[in-house]
Amino acid sequence: MKTVLPCLALSLLGGAASADVAPICEAPRAIDKYQLLRRLSLDLRGRIPSIDEYDSLDAQDFVPPSVVTTFLASDDFRMAMRRYHERLFWPNVSNVRLHNVNSTIVNRSPAWVLASTGRGRTFRGAIGAVCGDYEQTHFLTLPDGATNYEPDPAYVVVTGGVRDEGWRWVTPYWNPGTPIKVCAYDAMETLTVMLAGVQTSCGDYRTNGNRSCGCGPDLQFCYSAVADTTILASFREQLALSVDDVTVGGRPYTDILLSTQAHENGPISFWKRNLASNLSLTNTYVAPDPDEEIGGLDWGDASWTQVDRNGPHAGVVTLPAYLLRFQTDRGRANRFRIDFGCEFFIPPATLSPAPGCDPGAADLTQRCNCQYCHSQLEPLAAYFGLFSEAGTTVQTDQGIFPLVNPACVSPNPSAFCSRFYVTHGDAHNPGSLLTRQWVDDHPEYLDHMVGTAASPGGPRQWAQQLIDDGTFAQCAVKHMFSYLIKRDMRVAGEQSDELDLLHSLADGFRSANYSFPWLAEQVVTLPEYRRVR
Amino acid sequence: MKKSLFVLAAALSTLSCDKLANYGAPNGNSPGTSVQTNPPGTIPPVDHPPMERPTVITSAASQRVTIAQLRGALPVALGNDLAGNGITWLYPNGRPGLDVVSLTLGEPNYIDTTEEDLSPSPFYLKFMDDLARDACDRALQADYGRSSPADRALLRYVGLSDTASSNRPGVDQNLRYLKLRFHGVKVAEADDAPIGPLRNLFSQGVQGSSGTASPTANDVKEGWRVVCNALLTAPEFHIY
Helix, strand or coil, X not given: CCCCCCCECXXXXXXXXXXXXXXXXXXXXXXXXXXXXXXXHHHHHCCCCCHHHHHCCCCCCCCCHHHHHXXXXXXXXXXXXXXXXXXXXXXXXXXXXXXXXXXXXXXXCCCEEECCHHHHHHHHCCCCCCCCCCECCCECCCCCCCCCCCECHHHCEEECCEEECCEEEECCCCCCCCCEEEECCCCCXXXXXXXXXXXXXXXXXXXXXXXXXXXXXXXXXXXXXXXXXXXXXXXXXXHHHHHHHHXXXXXXXXXXXXXXXXXXXXXXXXXXXXXXXXXXXXXXXXXXXXXXXCCCCCCCCCCEEEEECCCCCCHHHHCHHHHHHCXXXXXXXXXXXXHHHCCCCCCCCCCCXXXXXXXXXXXXXXXCCHHHHHXXXXXXXXXXXCECCCECCECCCCCCCCXXXXXXXXXXXXXXXXXXXXXXXXXXXXXXXXXXXCCCCCHHHXXXXXXXXXXXXXXXXHHHXXXXXXXXXXXXXXXXXXXXXXXXXXXXXXXXXXXXXXXXXXXXXXXXXXXXXXXXXXXXXXXXXXXXX | CHHHHHHHHHHHHHCCHHHHHHCCCCCCCCCCCCCCCCCCCXXXXXXXXXXXXXXXXXXXXXXXXXXXXXXXXXXXXXXXXXXXXXXXXXXXXXXXHHHHCCCCCCCCCCCCCCCCCCCCCHHHHHHHHHHHHHHHHHHHHHHCCCCCHHHCCCCCCCCCCCCCCCCHHHHXXXXXXXXXXXXXXXXXXXXXXXXXXHXXXXXXXXXXXXXXXXXXHHHHHHHHHHHHHHHHHCHHXXXX
């Protein structure tokens, strides 16, 4: 919905000038070539034209088409279109917590130490205990003669039953040029330990209670505040790079939903390999996907490479920035519907229960009043059902996520069960994965989630439907029109005089292989763009 | 300046194109505010008989620039400082003013706010006043550090001591240049209307600084400062 602009006091000048104000609502008027250039530049480049660009119009009768072409090829256009898409995807995830204190290392006196008081107790025997202020120089030796830098108990000061080991110098992965003192237990470099008969990485959250696991070589299994900030900022940039691909990179705009490719830099690649599995079940579940390609870049590598995420991934809407910004399947589906279907859920002013509805129904599609939106929203949310809510992980590894887990049905379920399974014995389908709880009553959920061999499920299936039926193209046109013309298209209700224009632009967009620059160029060359009120 | 801001705020906040567009419509609202204009303009009097609903208008709407566009526009309008950095509004601690007041001005950070409020609110006007005072000062400092007019952003067609009395053609040409540079408004040689008020501003600024003495380069600088402030706070800079 466009903000109604007040009329302008066009003749107003500041300073001590007399206020010869003539506030009028002018009728639509054609703008001259200089104003048109200013408008084009602000819209397509995010800034006003230079004086040289204005002067170059003196010898022209109108703004040459080459100006638009030049603007569309500029880096300013790329940045302007990033901002345009940020309005769609809200990709700021700087407030998201990827882990908890168990994998957070902080700078305390006398050295860096894990923030978890529980892990401090595991190492030292007392809650919150930290190391002593001396350099630890003696460590246990492994059978092969190497060491994991586990402090030798014979050289650890014990006071009142509390083990106060010393610290040792470590080069942290986030700043290898500056060694830091780290409490020796926390800095242990053990790579794997045996967990329930399985060799498990010390970078897996399930090993956080193991006394032999520290932060690993160069602290690779632990997060510092710098690491957090860097990773979360990289997610935003990652999404922006996918946007670049379709706005200036020559890829069809449909790739914004259909591509399984993703950009990955050093921090994201390193995070996936070393940190992502050191997660928190009470925060976000961000372990790597079973089938995704993970790059081999080091933390300090600022370059970006492309990887194939495979599986049910679908353009930007399965990137971490989207999945962590919209953390529920319903939220993800709602945003998708707004961005690519141009449809909004708007409850009626007064709700009246549908005949025969059940006010206490556990199935929201049947519950009175809720059902108006949820009968549409639940099937759409199912498209995201394979992606962890409050997380990013594709939950197709049935070794970790069995479809039914009877052990989870318990009055005191584990954190994992509470998070992913129906734990109440008297609920519908107890022990089922939460996302599959209602698939027996609503088989379409399963189709949307998993699909078939011929038509795999997930958001890509939904996207393909919107592309095939023309909704995607029409919605892209509406967004672009609204951005450039600064009002909504008149395509509904009493005012639908621009319906033909919508169809024409959408058809053209499709014929132009969904070229985003083509669409922008078409809209700025409309007569409407050159008239202003 | 304060007076002009007040007038601008009042004008922007009390009028709505929608109100006027609905005027006289079968179920439209009658205008609730009588607006005094000079010249009278196109607004019908309050006792005007009902008018036919206007035909559907096919045009774009106007919009206030976003904060991001403002960030991009300032260095283009004001040029570079003597160190070669694009001139923008800076707080005393050196941080860009538009970043400091970003949230206050309604720029979405996509956590607390998700949609940019583009209304020219009193807050916006107040901060644009702050912006203009700081950024114009920086632009003038840079210009007065450059000997060649071709290198200057603001004083390109006048000497540093020229007044409207000593070099009227140069001042007028410079004002035309600034109208184009800041607002994208091309003022014809014979058209004095768009630059007349600016010339008055300039002269009053010079005289306000010099008093009864002969204007110095510093007094002239004050004149251009007022002009720069006026251009940066004018609706033509912010609405397109």
